[in-house]
Amino acid sequence: MAIFGHDLEISSVVARSVTSPWYTVFENYASIQNKLPSRPDEIPLTNNKKALEFVDHFNDSSHYVADGRFRGQNSTERTIVTELEGETFLIPPRVTFINSSIDRFAEYIDQNDKFDLIVLDPPWWNKYIRRVKAVNTKAGYRMLTNEDIKAIPLQSHLHENTLVVVWCTNAPSHIDAVAKDFFPKWGVELVASWYWIKITTNGQPVCKFNEPNQKQPYERIFVGLPGGSTLVKSFPRERFLYSTPSAIHSHKPPLYDLFTSKFVPQEATCLELFARSLYPGCTSYGMEVLKLQNKRLYELAMEDGDDEDA
Numbered sequence: 001m002a003i004f005g006h007d008l009e010i011s012s013v014v015a016r017s018v019t020s021p022w023y024t025v026f027e028n029y030a031s032i033q034n035k036l037p038s039r040p041d042e043i044p045l046t047n048n049k050k051a052l053e054f055v056d057h058f059n060d061s062s063h064y065v066a067d068g069r070f071r072g073q074n075s076t077e078r079t080i081v082t083e084l085e086g087e088t089f090l091i092p093p094r095v096t097f098i099n100s101s102i103d104r105f106a107e108y109i110d111q112n113d114k115f116d117l118i119v120l121d122p123p124w125w126n127k128y129i130r131r132v133k134a135v136n137t138k139a140g141y142r143m144l145t146n147e148d149i150k151a152i153p154l155q156s157h158l159h160e161n162t163l164v165v166v167w168c169t170n171a172p173s174h175i176d177a178v179a180k181d182f183f184p185k186w187g188v189e190l191v192a193s194w195y196w197i198k199i200t201t202n203g204q205p206v207c208k209f210n211e212p213n214q215k216q217p218y219e220r221i222f223v224g225l226p227g228g229s230t231l232v233k234s235f236p237r238e239r240f241l242y243s244t245p246s247a248i249h250s251h252k253p254p255l256y257d258l259f260t261s262k263f264v265p266q267e268a269t270c271l272e273l274f275a276r277s278l279y280p281g282c283t284s285y286g287m288e289v290l291k292l293q294n295k296r297l298y299e300l301a302m303e304d305g306d307d308e309d310a
Contacts, residue, residue, distance in 0.1 A: 051247035062294060063087055066142070066287045071098045071108060081295070088295040096283040097290065102144070102273065105152055108285065109271070114159045115283075116268035117259055121167040121252055122149050123274060124174050142287065146177040152273070154186040161231050163264060164188050164224040167252055170216050178222045188224030191232055194239045195220060196253065201244055221255075231263065251292065254279055 063085055073096045074080050080091040091097075098108045123143045154164065164186060166178050179190045198206045198217045205217035221241075225232050243253045256279050260268050267281070275284035277292035 048247060055247045055249075058294070058296060062291075062296065064288060064291050064294075066099075069100045069104070071096070071100075073097070084290070089290045089293040090295060090298065091293065092278050092280045094281045095278045097275075097278055098283075098285045099287065099289045100285070101287055102148070102152060102285075105273075105285070109157065109283075111156050113157055114269070115157055115162055115271045116159075116264040117163045117165065117256070117270045118154060118157065118273070119165045119167075119255060119270070120149075120152075120273045121250070121275075124169050124171070126169075146173070146181060150177070150181050150185050152186075157271070158187060158226055160226055161229045161264075162188075162226060163231075163259060165255065165259070166222045166224070168220040168222055170218075170220065175220065183222075183224045186224070187226060189227050189232070190222060191225050191235050192223035192237050192239070193220060194223065194241065197240055197242045198245045199242050203242075206245065219252075235263065248292065248297075251276070256282065 064087065065085060068085075072091070074091045074093060077093045079093060082089055082091055100108060125143045125145050158164070164183070166182065168174050168178055183190055196219045198219075200206055207215060207217045209217060223235065225235065241253070241258075245251075256270060260266055270279070270282040272279070272282055272284045273286065275286040276288045278284050278290070
């Protein structure tokens, strides 16, 4: 059960995000051609006005105290619905979550805890986001310098085959920081550079590649392993993942199923830092750790165990 709030166990919850109509991750472009829905009359995702308006309304109307410090857990095999500060959240099975700033990491994560997979999606320092945040405090998020990220003591939480996965922008200073600063400090070597290609529901990139001074239709995923890892030689150095992006700013596709199906044990111990949502079987840590678990972001189908024929 979750630690806080008035919790309600329900027999089954089916939830579908209303901000991302198609969120399957394909590992190669050929698979897209066979699996994409055939809807030639569909409006391209780059013109998803309705979803963007929904997200703007959600950001303006939702209440989440990012400065709050709390932790919770759902050790059951059922999703739990809970309330906090007037909002309703969905808590998946087998999760632990901590809402706190990253500088308190050592207070919440036991120094003896080791993880099979650690995923980071850092709030990279970005001048544009700072300007937006100056106008609308709910539009931006708190950013960290490269030194702040480097200071996270991940080296204490690795075993010989721990995968460290970092989502990275295309800024040269951030790319260099991962390979030359973060990974050496944490005791891992860069073994792979993967790419997430953002596509429309018709399978086309959301924008052109390599346009000067413009956003690119991809983001980088850097993977590190400890130097003596037995996985180093067999781990794929490059891979391209394709999916439609969420309408929610900076919301990445989940990578857990991909990694647990091929590179780490099925019952892997996972840690996600700078999390804004929860994933079954994982420990999630961030200043908005429950924000994207808000019930308003999902369409729910609740099945009552006593009404199976309904």
